[in-house]
Amino acid sequence: MAIRRGRGVAAINYPTGMNLGGDPTQALVHSTPTGNFMVTLSSVDLGQGMKQIMAQICAETIGVPTDRVVIDTADTDTGPHCMGTFASRGTHRAGNAVIQAAKEARQVMLEVAAEELEVNASDLETDGEGNIQVKGAPQKSISIFDVALSAHFKRGRSISGRGMFLIPRSYPEKETGAMKPSTCYAHACTVAEVEVDDETGEVTVLTVKNVFEIGRALNPKMVEQQLVGGSWMGISHALYETTEPYYPSRDHGGTDFNQYLMPGPGDLAETEIIVLERPSADGPFGAKGPGEMCANPQIPAVANAVFDAVGVRIDTLPITPERILRALKAQAAG
């Protein structure tokens, strides 16, 4: 009886957005007389940070710091339609809608600034810090705050914009299955290293090394929070989770976090995250949706590592100590 070590690899891809498309999202952007910009949506922030990302996308497009953007979501009386936050679609779909709305608002903002500075709007640029200046002559500038006041009180203009993003729905061909499920795909490769106790069947995940390609990392810190969490969830799915531990009997299904098994802080693997960025053709600033796929590659990587360690295949999830011991017993019986 011994602790045996093994490692396994898995590589995957994952589609961004609702499968087969047909999932629209709209956005509205307007400036207030304070020079702040409001983004109005009906999209849902699940805790992953959608509001923050929409603020950064709007800020980049208009040319202001992120803290000048306020996100107003989700109220069906005021927010324009969004299909919802699922299918790794939030950043991609709503982000594109916000860019379109913000571009329209930026154009009005530059036109008002041009009137104030008595130049052509096409000769203006934003400095990213809240000012608009003449290209090549930054001393000739006006603050966005003053532009907002001028638009509202003097020029009678609304610095605002409308945005919409829709990938038309694809219908699978009946006989061949020809279809367009998605416009862009994220990628990952995970190597997991485990120890398996061949006396107890217990698996310890020592390390997971995850390489994710997610299009553009719009906010690397938030990318990290999502990918680390996803990596943990993958390990949890591989080794722990089921609502029906004695299937087909429904008895003893977990009803709280004491009974429903998941890895706790003491079970965390040493986790490494590497991010590659191949911008997508149609994502906001090249982003794809990493939200779902980051929890997938750890499951087969751990399964393959268990085989590498003890030489038995567990092809049924979760890979419990009981299943490993039964397989080892069957293997010994020959």
Place this chain on the structure above:
Amino acid sequence: MQLRKDYFADVRKDGLHEIGQGRPRLDSPGHVTGKTAYFADRNFPGMLHLKMVRSPHHHARIRSIDTSEAEKHPGVVRVLTAKDVPHNVYTILILIQIGPEDETVLADGKVRWKGEAVVAVLAETERAAQEAAAKVKVDYEVLPAVFDMEEALKPGAPLVNEYHGQNYYLYDSGECRKVRFGDVEAGFAQADHILEQSYQSSPIEHAPTETTGCVVAPEGNDRFTCYTNTQAMFFTLDNTSIILQMPGSKLHFVGGTVGGGFGGKVDVIVEPIAILAAKLTGRPVCFIYSREEEMQISSPRAAEKVIIKDGVMENGRIVARKVTGYTDAGAYSRHSPYGAQKGAAHYPGPYTIPNVWIDTYCVYTNRTPSSAMRGFGVTIGDFALEVQMDKLARLIGMDPLEFRFVNAYRDGDMKAHRQPTEGAALIECMQEASRVANWPVAEKYMAMSSYRKGA
């Protein structure tokens, strides 16, 4: 975390002001200090609490329901049964024309899974609602149940859901969604080795910090505001409008700040009945899942079974792959027909294989209805595909990582569903994994690229 900027630098514009910057989240201080307001922080004077009476049986006919004792229980204001729901039989994907309507808001004549909602009790306190729910008497005639997808598909199996008429979802393509590419039998015939394996999974809970729920307040003008943690505001509003036969203009949904979803909050379960209750009582209503309901009543990730048959050459090329996928929807469709279809689009994985045959089935059993969850239609498929890849590599005596390089898709490669590959990056991910995990592969693989000349 490390960003490896050297990959794909030629196609990426760095140096933007706000994008690419790890700005601190503006909502984080509120989250970590308990200041953020969630739907359950709404409290209204006179608010009622809704509790469900649930089926103790997996499959049963309802002979009779007696709510008289429950109605007399102190604090009970109203008891709702199927006849109170204007359009009681619904299905959420009807909004994108994926029918038929196959699920009841409150059971009508039959229950099809253990835990199904039968009667809703509204009371002044949560405790009174719970106590009164225990006094509802339902007379059941227990029916044979089926819990296994293959059993459910056999002739003579108990029929789970009469609205479908058979224990599988009927696509326009027939009993399954199909993908056909090349000639899979010819591929098997030329293969050096054939490997057929079967993989299975169990239902999995979303485990959000915040359980599913809503608080409904009548606006006093025949309009209702629903504070909710749904993942999809208008999707829920539109389904509620159908179920309650109420114009959408009478419905106002407020949400957008949610304590975790993972796909578990795209079903439309709590809002329609809570709004109906508010309408019939004229009182604010809250309906919030207990942790037990979240774990055992709300839809889990589906149990799946995946059978993969591959033909592989000694040199590592996979020449044929046949996948049969089964998704256990449980008793009702919810999002499962869509998930099974997403699986058909995902197989055979990120590999270029000339001959592919995919069948994915959405099967009905008397298990808890499953629905969307992070990685919907793909997560379990990836488990099956990538364990199969490991087995194939070992079968022909090749390094598992090198074996994946041999088969990896690249820009321009035609996928089985007949879309050319664009924006591939699998090879680069594997190259970086080789480096970071100190898992060396032959130099020719490290020299590969997802780009193709002219692509």
